[in-house]
Amino acid sequence: MTSILEPARDGGARSTATDDASAGRGPTRHLRVAVIGTGFSGLGTAIRLLQSGIDDFLVFERADEVGGTWRDNSYPGCACDVMSHLYSFSFARNPHWKSTFGKRDELYAYLRDTADRFGVRPHIRFQHELLAARWDEDERRWQIDTSQGRYTAQVLVTGTGYLSEAAVPDIKGLSDFQGKVFHSSQWDHDHDLTGRRVAVIGTGASAIQFVPKIQPEVGHLDLYQRTPPWVGPKNDKPTSKLQGALLRSLPGYQIFRRNFNMWGREILAFVMARPNVAGKMQKMASDHLKKSVADETLRAKLTPDYVMACKRLLFSNTWYPAIQQPNVDIVTDGIAEVRATSVVSQDGTEREVDTIILGTGFQATDRPVARRIWGRDGVQLREAWDRGMAAHRGTTIAGFPNLFMLLGPNTTLGHSSQTVMIEAQIQYVLDALKKMDKRGLASVEVRQEAQDAYNEALDAKLDGTVWNAGNCNSWYLDASGRNPSIWPTYTWRFRRATKRFDLSEYQLASQVTSARRAAHT
Numbered sequence: 001m002t003s004i005l006e007p008a009r010d011g012g013a014r015s016t017a018t019d020d021a022s023a024g025r026g027p028t029r030h031l032r033v034a035v036i037g038t039g040f041s042g043l044g045t046a047i048r049l050l051q052s053g054i055d056d057f058l059v060f061e062r063a064d065e066v067g068g069t070w071r072d073n074s075y076p077g078c079a080c081d082v083m084s085h086l087y088s089f090s091f092a093r094n095p096h097w098k099s100t101f102g103k104r105d106e107l108y109a110y111l112r113d114t115a116d117r118f119g120v121r122p123h124i125r126f127q128h129e130l131l132a133a134r135w136d137e138d139e140r141r142w143q144i145d146t147s148q149g150r151y152t153a154q155v156l157v158t159g160t161g162y163l164s165e166a167a168v169p170d171i172k173g174l175s176d177f178q179g180k181v182f183h184s185s186q187w188d189h190d191h192d193l194t195g196r197r198v199a200v201i202g203t204g205a206s207a208i209q210f211v212p213k214i215q216p217e218v219g220h221l222d223l224y225q226r227t228p229p230w231v232g233p234k235n236d237k238p239t240s241k242l243q244g245a246l247l248r249s250l251p252g253y254q255i256f257r258r259n260f261n262m263w264g265r266e267i268l269a270f271v272m273a274r275p276n277v278a279g280k281m282q283k284m285a286s287d288h289l290k291k292s293v294a295d296e297t298l299r300a301k302l303t304p305d306y307v308m309a310c311k312r313l314l315f316s317n318t319w320y321p322a323i324q325q326p327n328v329d330i331v332t333d334g335i336a337e338v339r340a341t342s343v344v345s346q347d348g349t350e351r352e353v354d355t356i357i358l359g360t361g362f363q364a365t366d367r368p369v370a371r372r373i374w375g376r377d378g379v380q381l382r383e384a385w386d387r388g389m390a391a392h393r394g395t396t397i398a399g400f401p402n403l404f405m406l407l408g409p410n411t412t413l414g415h416s417s418q419t420v421m422i423e424a425q426i427q428y429v430l431d432a433l434k435k436m437d438k439r440g441l442a443s444v445e446v447r448q449e450a451q452d453a454y455n456e457a458l459d460a461k462l463d464g465t466v467w468n469a470g471n472c473n474s475w476y477l478d479a480s481g482r483n484p485s486i487w488p489t490y491t492w493r494f495r496r497a498t499k500r501f502d503l504s505e506y507q508l509a510s511q512v513t514s515a516r517r518a519a520h521t
Contacts, residue, residue, distance in 0.1 A: 032056035033433070034144055034153035036130050036369070039068020041159030041406035041422050043111060044089060046120040048426050051091075054433065057153075059120070060146055062129035066115045069163050070108045075187040075206060076213035078104035081234065081315045085258040086265075086417040089114065093254050095247035100236045134374045135401060140442040140509055142402065154442070157404045157429060158369055162412065162485070165363040167475075169201065172337040179341065179354040184210060185362070195219040197352055199343050201335070202359030203229055208314050210359070212322035221328045222343065222351050224335055227472070228301070230285040230308045234315035262491070268415035269490045275307050278466045282308040292320035301332055306472035309414055364412075364485060365389060365478040375400035376445070389484035392451040392505065393498055395425050401445035401509070404429045410458055411494070412476065412485040414467060420491045428498035435501055443509040450505040462488045 033049060035042050038061040046059050065071055080087050084097040087107075092114045098106060115121055129147040133156055136143050142156045166183040168174075174181065182188045184206040194217050200207055201224045208231065215221055239247075246253045271277045285308055293299040302320075304311075323330060333345040344350045367389070370381040376399050384399055391397045394411035395404050404425070411421045432444060459482070462468050467476055467486045476485040487494055 028150050028152055030141070031058055031151060031153040033155045033157060034133075034142065034151060035059040035157045035159060037061065037068060037159035037161070038063075038066035038111075038115070038124060039070070039159060039161055040089075040111070040419055041161060041425075042066075042068070042157075043115055043120065043159075044419075044422055044426050045157050045159060045406065045429065046123055047089075047091070047114070047118045048430060050118065050120065050123075052430055052433075055123075057123060058151070059124045060128040060130055060144075061124055061126050062147070064126045065112070066124065067108050067111045068159075068161060069185075070104060070111060072164075073185050073187075073206070074104060074189070075184045075210045077209035078206075079209060080107060081205075082417045083257075083261045085254060086261045087419055089419060090255075090258065090423060092118065093258070095244070095254055097239055097247075099238050101234070130369070130372055132372050132374070134378075135376055135403075137376055140401070155402045155404065155429075155433065156373075157406065158373075159406045160367070160369045161407050162364045162367065163362045165366075165368040166358070167361045167363050168358060169360050171201075171335055174338045174356075176340065177338050177356060179356065181356045181358070183358040183360070191355065193217050193355065196355050198222070198355045198357060199224060199351070199353040200357045200359055202226075202361065204359055204361050205312055205314055206361070207359035208316045208319040210357075212316070212318035215322040215325055215328060218327065222353065223323060223328060223330050224343070224345075225301075225330055225332050226334065227306075227311070228304050229311060229314045230282070230304050231288065231314045231316055231319055232285045233288050234317050236317075262416065262420060265416040266490050266492065269488075272309050272414055272466045273461075273464075273488060275310075275464070275466045275469055278309050279307050285313070289320070293324065295324075298324070298330070301330060304472075307466050309466045310472035311474040311476075312414065361475055364475045373400065373403065375403065388478050388480060388482050390451065390455050392446040392454050393428065394421070394487070394494070395428055395498065396444075396446040396451075396506075398446050398448040398451045401443040401507075404432070409484045410455075410487055412487065413491065414476075414486055416491050421487065421494060424491075424495040424498045427495075428501055431499075431501040435503060439503070439508070440511050441508050442511045444501075444503070444506040445509075446506055458488065459483075462486065 032054060035045050035057060038059055042059050043066060049057050063071060080102045083100055084102040087102060088094055088110060094110055127148065131145045131147060134143045142153045144151045144153060166185050168183065180188065180191050193214050196218050197220045198218045199222045200211060203223065203225045208229065211223065271281055289299060289302060293302060331345055333347045336344045336346050342350045342352045370385055373381040375381065375384065379399055381400065389409040391405060391408040394408045397403060397405065406422055406425045407418065413421060436444060462483050465488050467488065468483055476483050478484055
């Protein structure tokens with residue numbers, strides 16, 4: 001199986017710029033800002049840096065095209081479940097969305113177009129995978145090793161997200177399977193599924209999109225379900241000619257649509273913070289299930305035993321019809337082992353298959369980038385997070401000066417669009433850079449006590465919410481049962497918390513003098 005850390009195969013050909021310094025033909029190039037990744041986080045940061053008058057930066061991308069998760073995930077049916085006007089940049093609006101919810105190809109095209117429109121491509125270094133970033137305390141800068149050479153930077157911004165490393169289940173015999181195995185995020189488009197016996201493991205957000213697409217093609221499909229998801233109807237409609245005309249020509253209309261959706265979704269934050277209220281809203285999903293599945297025995301098998309939204313709430317109009325087709329079996333007994341040409345469930349039943357598709361999600365609470373960053377005193381970020389991921393305002397981390405992590409701990413949303421959080425964090429980074437310039441600071445590092453107080457307040461806020469007390473084991477939780485993923489309240493509160501970079505929460509260091517730098521060379 002191809003590692004998610006390798007460049008995506010379907011990125012699209014792009015020339016790869018290589019600096020003389022990185023290629024070993026001159027001194028190491030020093031940057032004001034280094035950005036990792038070209039998904040929404042990385043591209044948004046690059047655009048806003050340019051708009052703020054900062055052009056001394058590079059964006060390092062391991063693949064050969066921009067797009068992040070929307071480049072890498074190309075499985076059939078891949079789409080967003082947040083309204084397109086909200087799941088896009090507020091400063092890069094698109095009046096040409098084809099429907100309520102963007103499909104993968106449309107979102108991927110939007111990100112590529114945005115990179116072109118705002119002129120950030122000259123700052124991107126494709127096929128530059130981050131290998132290691134180490135904080136140099138004497139120089140107060142980051143030493144950055146990429147697959148194409150070394151750079152240094154005063155500030156490091158990671159935009160690698162939390163859906164970048166595929167989670168492969170530890171199933172006995174999986175590595176010895178003689179057929180085809182691939183994860184949904186690494187879809188093998190060259191593997192024809194027509195007439196094949198396919199096992200799909202997992203019933204999460206990806207599976208409910210690709211299963212209805214492949215079900216008509218395959219000969220037989222065994223769907224291995226550990227826990228059923230709550231699924232609501234998806235109110236996806238094509239953009240009408242009138243709506244399209246209004247979006248293109250009526251000033252302020254698209255902004256109104258975006259803000260209306262954003263503020264409307266804030267109501268869900270109130271609901272999800274209260275399991276008893278969320279339970280009442282559960283009727284929407286249970287009615288959808290009852291309407292879609294007439295067989296009571298099957299309906300019972302598809303009914304979750306946890307409060308709606310404890311796990312991610314999913315939306316689909318095609319999931320229930322697809323999994324009731326004659327060529328689909330839903331297996332709930334769990335998997336005992338995989339053999340050369342079959343899957344054996346816990347009850348001993350052996351089912352012949354020639355293809356296994358893993359719809360098993362991502363390592364959301366074990367960030368791969370944490371294995372590649374070393375902070376003050378040579379401490380690896382993964383080691384610093386040994387007792388669980390934690391950050392200050394979801395962005396900065398004690399012991400890691402001048403490191404800003406977009407979509408860091410406790411920035412995942414269960415009710416709104418991640419682009420809202422990303423833009424808020426970018427504003428926080430920009431204000432930090434502005435204040436560092438104004439004060440002549442070489443580095444800023446969040447105080448441990450400030451970070452601890454912030455996370456204690458977050459944990460208290462999470463306590464009793466549907467995400468912590470909804471009777472489920474979700475990917476939001478880490479191995480200890482703590483929730484380092486979810487932002488548990490309204491997005492406007494996060495935007496307010498990140499609007500201003502408060503220097504009093506940070507340890508400050510002045511600029512390194514040239515004499516001091518010379519003394520350390």
